[in-house]
Every structure is written in structure tokens, then in C-alpha cells.
Amino acid sequence: MFKDIVEFIQKIYQTKDFISLHEPKFVGKEKEYIEKCIESTFVSSVGIFVNKLEIKIAKYTGAKYAISTTNGTSALHISLLLAGVDEDCEVITQPLTFIATCNAINYCKAKPVFVDVDRDTMGLSPSALEFFLKNNTKVKNKKCINIKTNKIIKACVPMHSYGHPCKIDKIKTICNKYNIFLIEDAAESLGSFYKNKHTGTFGQIGTLSFNGNKIITAGGGGCIITNDKSLAVKAKHLTTTAKIPHKWDFNHDMIGYNYRMPNLNAALLIAQLEKLNNFIKNKRKLANDYEKFFKSIDYFFFKEPKFSRSNYWLNVILLKNKKQRDKFLDYTNKNGVMTRPAWKLMNKIKMFKDCHQLDLKNANYLEERIVNIPSSVRF
Structure with a gap:
């Protein structure tokens, strides 16, 4: 299954070379x-x-x-x-x-x-x-x-x-x-x-x-x-x-x-x-392509929330658990597709671990499952 995902990303970016997570595009003035x-x-x-x-x-x-x-x-x-x-x-x-x-x-x-x-x-x-x-x-x-x-x-x-x-x-x-x-x-x-x-x-x-x-x-x-x-x-x-x-x-x-x-x-x-609106249009098309693909293989693709119109800066998928996430990160990065997990939760970083906090069950759930996949504008 991971192989299918890598091949799809290579297809939509039309390359088998290294695909970065989000690279800048300088196509204007x-x-x-x-x-x-x-x-x-x-x-x-x-x-x-x-x-x-x-x-x-x-x-x-x-x-x-x-x-x-x-x-x-x-x-x-x-x-x-x-x-x-x-x-x-x-x-x-x-x-x-x-x-x-x-x-x-x-x-x-x-x-x-x-x-x-x-x-x-x-x-x-x-x-x-x-x-x-x-x-x-x-x-x-x-x-x-x-x-x-x-x-x-x-x-x-x-x-x-x-x-x-x-x-x-x-x-x-x-x-x-x-x-x-x-x-x-x-x-x-x-x-x-x-x-x-x-x-x-x-x-x-x-x-x-x-x-x-x-x-x-x-x-x-x-x-x-x-x-x-x-x-x-x-x-x-x-x-x-x-x-x-x-x-x-x-x-x-x-x-x-x-x-x-x-x-x-x-x-x-x-x-x-001056190119921002074009970039957003391009990225929303990419998000739509991802959504259709991941739905076909029963993976959770994160869509814009209710009442929102998102720029889809970084596209997000949620894996089933931390073990699957780690295997996915290892496979994709070894095969030339740059993917990244969520940031480590701030309450787990030593400088902030003693700060006041409540139950963070949703943050913990997401941290273990989030993966960012390539989201660069395609031109």
C-alpha cells in the first residue's frame, strides 16, 4: 500500500526524482x-x-x-x-x-x-x-x-x-x-x-x-x-x-x-x-486529487473544516496509529518522497513540560497519526 502512495505522488508531480515537502515557486516578477x-x-x-x-x-x-x-x-x-x-x-x-x-x-x-x-x-x-x-x-x-x-x-x-x-x-x-x-x-x-x-x-x-x-x-x-x-x-x-x-x-x-x-x-x-491566488487555486486542486486518491484506498485525508476555505498549505493524512505512521515515514523518505510527522507536542519538550496543562487527548491522538505529504505548487 505504501508503494501505491509513493507511485501516486510521483505521478501527480510527474517525476521519480526526490520530491520535497514544500518548495518555493518563483514564477513572477x-x-x-x-x-x-x-x-x-x-x-x-x-x-x-x-x-x-x-x-x-x-x-x-x-x-x-x-x-x-x-x-x-x-x-x-x-x-x-x-x-x-x-x-x-x-x-x-x-x-x-x-x-x-x-x-x-x-x-x-x-x-x-x-x-x-x-x-x-x-x-x-x-x-x-x-x-x-x-x-x-x-x-x-x-x-x-x-x-x-x-x-x-x-x-x-x-x-x-x-x-x-x-x-x-x-x-x-x-x-x-x-x-x-x-x-x-x-x-x-x-x-x-x-x-x-x-x-x-x-x-x-x-x-x-x-x-x-x-x-x-x-x-x-x-x-x-x-x-x-x-x-x-x-x-x-x-x-x-x-x-x-x-x-x-x-x-x-x-x-x-x-x-x-x-x-x-x-x-x-x-x-x-501577486501569485498567491494562483498558488492557492493550484494547491486546492492538489488537495482534491489527494482526497480522491486516499478515499479509494481507505486512508483518512484531512479536509478543510466546516465554514472554512483553506489554503491547504501542507496536506495532512492520518495513519491508524503511531506504529503505522513510523513505518510510512520510513518507507516514503527512503523512496524519495519527503514526508514529515506533526511537531512534537510542546508539553513534551523539556522547557515546557512543567507548564499548566489539562487533558490533551486529542492532541496526543493527532500527534501519533499526522503525516504531512508533499504539498508544493505544481507548475
Whole structure:
């Protein structure tokens, strides 16, 4: 059976050479824009391409403001700072996520709290979130307090896993009820919509990533999106070393960060953004081909959740158990087809194993079964 899967993937990618998990495609005006950027001599964090990119990202997502950053992790870090997260705080997130989420929380000297995911979205479960808050917290002076640790639960960071939207509207309602700042980790879901609204625009802040393996890339890069002008202004200030604008003088009014995206990266990314809708159309066709094939051999292919339109960043199949998953990973990678398991759950990583957590049965179930299969755009 594994042999049939490898042969099918080779067929749809029309090659028997090595097939990567997700490679970038540069098929637009990338070289043209990069040359213009070089000719302008503005290749660092100031330039017209950075400004244009932020306008275009805001327009595409429907957010009022976009602030470009060096990568998705820095976007998360700044977002948490904007939420007021510090050493006296905890941040609710899901255990099934890339480690950048928890690293950013730790940069603020805070601790993550792990709440289970839903099997039908692979994202943070609203019912698990509400159960945790109802049984482990109290609201006092408009602050949500963890009664077991006496820490303030300042923020919640759900992720739209592999490009599939979680039930973000329900999560937003719960966060509002408990006065928790909502930051959407939309690093993987550019071009994904939930109830006709772009991911990352439900919470006070959303974050994007343009890493080399994302649906569009600048080799790196990230972005903060928000509808709150004051948050946008402060985000831009913090990411530009908190420098007070002046024609020549150097003065700074708080601890800032050198997190602005270079103009050179922005030039590349604008060309990528121009192709995004074509990429998504191509990837959705690939997902449809996978769905039909895996249905014919009785394998579970993960489809976009209800009310969602996913970008299908990485296609996901679920194996029957961990043993079968491991055999599949071994066979495919030995036969030139790159496949990968889910990330190791964050609560199992030594830096975070002592953090507050509840029953994570769905996250454990998915971790043992998830396999990502080749998902590159086909041209």
C-alpha cells in the first residue's frame, strides 16, 4: 500500500526524482523587483517595497493595518508585548504547534498553558478552552487569574494548523468573556478564510510568516495585522528599535527591537503575493486529487473544516496509529518522497513540560497519526 502512495505522488508531480515537502515557486516578477530594490540602494529596513507590501497585505487580508517583521516569531514576540505579557503572566495556547509559539511566550518571561485541540480542525478547542477557564480561573478587576498559579492569563494564541482555520469566532467570544487578549497565529494560513473572513483578523492581532516553506516566501519575514490603530503604531515603533522619528537625531524612548523586514525581502514578497491566488487555486486542486486518491484506498485525508476555505498549505493524512505512521515515514523518505510527522507536542519538550496543562487527548491522538505529504505548487 505504501508503494501505491509513493507511485501516486510521483505521478501527480510527474517525476521519480526526490520530491520535497514544500518548495518555493518563483514564477513572477521576483527578479525584476529585486533588481529595482538593489538599484534604489535601499535594501535594509527602509524603502518603498516595505511600505507597498504592508498596504498590499492589509488589503488582501482585510485588516486595516499591517506591520512587516523579520519573521513570524518576531511578529509573535511583539504581539505578546503589545498584549502586556510579562513575567507575571500566562498565555493559553495549544500543544500541537511549532515551537516558535512557546519560544515567543518565553521571550516575554511568561509561561504557556496548554489546552487541547479539536480533531476536526487540529486547532485550539473552544470547548476545552471554556472548560479550562471555568474550572481554573476567576475574573477580578477585569483580569483573568489562574487560581492554581495566581498568574494573570493575559493572552490566548490559537493557531490555524497547516492552513486550516480553527473555530476562531467561538474562541474570540470566550476570550472576550474572560478579558483575554486574542492573538491569532496565522503563520500557516495566509489565504485561508473562516466564515468568509480572513484568518488573523478575528483577534486584536494576527501574525503571519513568510519563511522559506510557507505558501509565499521572502526567504524569511513575517507580519502583524490588526484593526487597532494604536496597536499598529506601537508595533511599528517597537519593531524599529523604538526610535523617535527625526531627520538626523538618534533618540529612543523604550526598549525596542530591530525586527523590521528588509526592503530586499519585501520586494521579493510583493512578487510572490501577486501569485498567491494562483498558488492557492493550484494547491486546492492538489488537495482534491489527494482526497480522491486516499478515499479509494481507505486512508483518512484531512479536509478543510466546516465554514472554512483553506489554503491547504501542507496536506495532512492520518495513519491508524503511531506504529503505522513510523513505518510510512520510513518507507516514503527512503523512496524519495519527503514526508514529515506533526511537531512534537510542546508539553513534551523539556522547557515546557512543567507548564499548566489539562487533558490533551486529542492532541496526543493527532500527534501519533499526522503525516504531512508533499504539498508544493505544481507548475
